[in-house]
Amino acid sequence: MVFPTDYHDIHAxxxxxxxxCLEPLTEVQETENELIVxxxxxxxxxxxxxxxxxxxxxVSVEARMExxxxxxxxxxxxxxxxxxxxxxxxTLPVKVDPERARARFVKNVLELRLPKKGKVFRIxxx
Amino acid sequence: xxxxxxxxxVESIAAKNPALLCGLPDVGLVGIISVxxxxxxxxxxxxxxxxxxLFPPLVVFHQGEPTYPIRIFQKxxxxxxxxxxxLPPESLYPLTKMIVSWAKEKGVSMVVSLGGIGVPxxxxxxxxxxxxxxxxxxxxxRVLQNGISLMEEGFLVGPYGLIxxxxxALKVPNLILLAESFPNYPDPGAAASAxxxxxxxxxxxxxxxxxxxxxxxxxxxxxxxxxxxxEHMQKMGKSQEYELPLMYV
Numbered sequence: 001m002v003f004p005t006d007y008h009d010i011h012a013x014x015x016x017x018x019x020x021c022l023e024p025l026t027e028v029q030e031t032e033n034e035l036i037v038x039x040x041x042x043x044x045x046x047x048x049x050x051x052x053x054x055x056x057x058x059v060s061v062e063a064r065m066e067x068x069x070x071x072x073x074x075x076x077x078x079x080x081x082x083x084x085x086x087x088x089x090x091t092l093p094v095k096v097d098p099e100r101a102r103a104r105f106v107k108n109v110l111e112l113r114l115p116k117k118g119k120v121f122r123i124x125x126x
Numbered sequence: 127x128x129x130x131x132x133x134x135x136v137e138s139i140a141a142k143n144p145a146l147l148c149g150l151p152d153v154g155l156v157g158i159i160s161v162x163x164x165x166x167x168x169x170x171x172x173x174x175x176x177x178x179x180l181f182p183p184l185v186v187f188h189q190g191e192p193t194y195p196i197r198i199f200q201k202x203x204x205x206x207x208x209x210x211x212x213l214p215p216e217s218l219y220p221l222t223k224m225i226v227s228w229a230k231e232k233g234v235s236m237v238v239s240l241g242g243i244g245v246p247x248x249x250x251x252x253x254x255x256x257x258x259x260x261x262x263x264x265x266x267x268r269v270l271q272n273g274i275s276l277m278e279e280g281f282l283v284g285p286y287g288l289i290x291x292x293x294x295a296l297k298v299p300n301l302i303l304l305a306e307s308f309p310n311y312p313d314p315g316a317a318a319s320a321x322x323x324x325x326x327x328x329x330x331x332x333x334x335x336x337x338x339x340x341x342x343x344x345x346x347x348x349x350x351x352x353x354x355x356x357e358h359m360q361k362m363g364k365s366q367e368y369e370l371p372l373m374y375v
Contacts (some may be wrong), residue, residue: 025349025356027310029246038249040311042345069346106249108342109311 020068024061024086028093033120035096037112041086043069047105054098056117060089061110130220131178133228139173139200143235145328147206148225150285151213151355153364154307155348156242157286159317159337160324161208167332170199170206176224180217186210196221204328205234212354213285215362222288226298236265236299238328239286240320243367244309254306254316256323261293261300265327269301272326277304281366284359301327310356312348314341 025040043065044050050063068084096114103112149161164170175194185192195211207225229237243257258269259277269276282290286302293300303323307316318334325332337344 022349025311025352036246038308038311040308040345040349042342071347107315108345109249109308111249 020082020084021087022069022083022085023088024063026088026090030093033116035092035094035112035114035116037092037114039086039088039110039112040108041105041110042108043067044086044105044108047103047110050105050110052103052110052112054096054101054112054114056095056098057092058089059092059112059114060087062087063110130180131176131217131224133174133176133198133224135174135198137171137173137200139198139205139232141200141203141205141232143233144200144203144205146225146229146232146234146237147204147324147328148237148239148286148289149206149208150239150241151209151211151351151358152284152286153242153244153309153359154305154311154313154316155352155355156305156307156313156316156320157240158209158351159312159314159344159348160240160320161206163317163321163337164204164330164332165199165206165208167336168201168204168330170201170204172197173200173205174198176207176221178217178221180214180220182211182214184211204330205232210351212351212358215358218285218288218362222285223292226289226292226296226300230296230298234298236301236327237289237293238324239289239300239302240317240324241286241302241304242307242309242313242316242320243304245306246309248306248308248313248316251306254313254319256303256305256319258323259290259302259304261290261298265299265301268327272323274303274323274326277302283364283366284362310352312345312352314338314344 027038029036039061041063044063045066053060063086065084068082070082095117097117100115147161149157176196186195196209199206257277258274260266290300303320305316305319307313318337
């Protein structure tokens with residue numbers, strides 16, 4: 001049987017919920033030289049609660065919340081679950097150099113600056 | 127002719143030239159967070175709802191009772207339209223047209239669009255700046271008199287762009303207040319700036335402390351609405367707001 005995509009999304013989401021895991025909101029901005037990844041992490045108290053793993057083309061982020069969150073007044077399934085961490089792994093649109101990556105955590109937003117891999121050559125115009 | 131969108135008043139609305147505040151899903155959910163806060167702070171009464179076959183097939187339960195996701199609230203001379211759901215792009219044209227026509231019928235003094243304007247360096251901004259725009263010269267002058275920068279050129283895509291268009295056509299004064307915001311994250315800080323700017327036009331005894339104190343809770347609660355809204359914004363070409371002019375005359 002073939003299920004519509006949404007059905008699989010729901011299952012993946014429910015499995016993550018059962019692990020107490022929320023997927024953070026994420027955005028990726030591309031500039032000439034780098035990718036800027038921003039991850040929204042309300043309820044994470046400090047950078048010490050966050051771990052980031054980078055490869056040339058993937059980012060994995062995990063963070064522990066200050067206190068577990070429960071949607072007590074919402075839904076029938078959701079209110080039975082306590083969330084205590086964020087977790088997300090995603091593929092980057094271009095290869096980056098993990099060794100030159102920088103990160104900061106401000107206003108509960110994790111910002112990663114990932115220099116693109118590959119050297120840019122400036123050429124002279126004659 | 128079939129009406130795509132209908133407004134139902136469940137209580138009679140008697141107000142003299144009220145201001146209509148719009149909290150519709152857009153950048154940073156600034157309008158929704160702002161208007162939700164104003165509704166709570168003023169203790170506004172639910173007086174109606176908006177429905178359409180074009181809206182997502184859902185109902186919202188509050189205290190066990192099913193309610194419409196787009197509802198209308200009133201307190202004295204303030205009306206507010208507030209959406210709890212992301213709105214598909216195809217529903218926006220008839221929805222905004224109906225809102226502005228209804229506002230004209232009610233004799234509103236102005237339709238206020240509270241929203242966000244996405245900025246990439248929001249992470250470094252402590253007090254988001256607010257930009258104003260309007261369909262009338264008088265309100266544009268008040269924007270400047272109130273120390274708010276006027277949005278003079280540019281695109282505005284989405285529900286507030288359409289409200290501006292319909293307001294111009296129907297000659298309804300429309301004030302647009304856009305606070306610098308995270309583009310794709312719920313932004314209570316931007317909402318606080320938008321409400322502070324609104325208070326210069328509409329007297330609102332609204333305390334901002336609780337909005338700031340509940341910032342993280344709001345960001346947690348509005349995550350899924352933001353996710354859906356971001357998908358819709360992408361479909362409607364929201365990125366055009368950040369492009370250079372197609373033609374500059």
